[in-house]
Amino acid sequence: MFKNLFSWSKRVKKLDPDKIPEHVAIIMDGNGRWAQKRGLPRTAGHQKGVQTLKEICYACGELGIKYLTVYAFSTENWYRPTSEVNFLMELFKKAMRNEIGELEENNVRVRILGRRQGVDPDILAEIDRVEERTCKNDGLILSICFNYGGRAEIVDAVKKILSKYHFHESIDEEYFKEFLYTHGLPDVELLIRTGGEQRLSNFLLYQSAYAELVFTNVFWPDFTKKDLVDAIYEFQNRERRFGRIGKV
Ligand code: IPE
Ligand code: IPE
Ligand code: MG
Numbered sequence: 436m437f438k439n440l441f442s443w444s445k446r447v448k449k450l451d452p453d454k455i456p457e458h459v460a461i462i463m464d465g466n467g468r469w470a471q472k473r474g475l476p477r478t479a480g481h482q483k484g485v486q487t488l489k490e491i492c493y494a495c496g497e498l499g500i501k502y503l504t505v506y507a508f509s510t511e512n513w514y515r516p517t518s519e520v521n522f523l524m525e526l527f528k529k530a531m532r533n534e535i536g537e538l539e540e541n542n543v544r545v546r547i548l549g550r551r552q553g554v555d556p557d558i559l560a561e562i563d564r565v566e567e568r569t570c571k572n573d574g575l576i577l578s579i580c581f582n583y584g585g586r587a588e589i590v591d592a593v594k595k596i597l598s599k600y601h602f603h604e605s606i607d608e609e610y611f612k613e614f615l616y617t618h619g620l621p622d623v624e625l626l627i628r629t630g631g632e633q634r635l636s637n638f639l640l641y642q643s644a645y646a647e648l649v650f651t652n653v654f655w656p657d658f659t660k661k662d663l664v665d666a667i668y669e670f671q672n673r674e675r676r677f678g679r680i681g682k683v
Contacts, residue, residue, distance in 0.1 A: 447498070454671045456624035458502040458645070459495060462638055463488065465630025465654030472654075476524045478541045483656035485530050493541060495662035499669070502620050503577050506638050510550065510584030524558060527581060535568055539556045542574030546637035549583035550591070559650045578617065585640030588616050617642055625670045627663075629655045647673050 464529075466480030473479075488505060493504045508523055538545055547562045556563075562581075592614035596606065612618065621638055623646040631652040635643070649666040651658070677683050 441524060441674045443664075445547070446661055446668075450498075450664060451671050452499070454672055456667065457500070457501050458504065458621050458623050458625075459667075460504040460506075460623045460639055460643065461491070462506045462624045462626070462628040462630075462636065463655040463658075464506075464632060464636075465503065466491060466656060467629065469656040470652035471474070477519060478526075480589065480654070480656050481523060481526055485526065487656055487658050489534065489537075490660060491540065491658065492575065494663055496541065496543070497660075498664070502511075504548070504617070504623065504639065505578070506583065506636075507546045508549075508581045508583070509637055510582060510587050523586070524555060524638055526574055528558050528561050529603065531565045535565050537617055538565070538569055538577075539572065542572045543569060544572040544576045545569045546576065546578045547581050548588075549577050549581045550587055551582075556580050576620070578620065580638070583616070583638075583651065585635070585637045589641060591616075597678065612641070615641060616668065625649065625666065627651065627666045629653050629658050629662075645675070645677055 462485060466484045467477035468480070469483070470477050470480035492503060507527065512523070513520060516670070545565050547566060551559055551562075581674070592611060595614045596611075598607070604627050617639070623643045625634055626635075626646040627649045628634075631650070633648075633650045637648075647670050649669050651662060651666065653662055674682050
């Protein structure tokens, strides 16, 4: 235990406290392969993945990250076998129900981002409950992307704008952001994908325009707060240019 504590603080010490990313986003991938490697059903990986999310969420708080946005279920994940989709729906519902107390205690504000259409009313009720119960918390803002697609989000934003305005002069990039599910959140600075794939899979397309991407082969259920620190370390050692010449 002491060894663990020691290696954690040693790792954190290598970070520059003035350059902690404000907004970290994670594509939590590799649950199925994690389970299959152990001869377990894919669902066991999803179950373990919930524990990982808890650990990472509190580590983000400790590190001073203000916004954590995670990808839990995509608009394309409905095309998986019904048994897996049903399991994921139940797991999401149960996780929200079971974790609400701890999230409240830890001052975490939860937002669920995605399309409500097509989601079971039971789940929508849990979403409303968790958002309402945590809305006054002013610690970490945890946004969980559920029934989320980056393209769907942009299309939905356009629809909202069209239903409100008949002119377009005032619409610019900053203003457009306020119509996305992520309204109020700053751009993603660091985007981590676990599980070895190097793609966005329709995640935060607008918000990640200048995010630093960090890919790791670690499957999500095995991802630890040490891996998180390593990803932040890599972020801190990148040169961000935003199209300019030299460091910004
Ligand atoms: C990510 O893990 C979780 C969801 C997409 C719900 P996967 O289920 O995609 O796991 P792999 O990528 O098949 O291993
Ligand atoms: C992205 O992972 C979605 C989530 C992690 C929720 P996928 O496993 O669905 O992505 P692909 O199919 O490998 O692109
Ligand atoms: Mg996957």
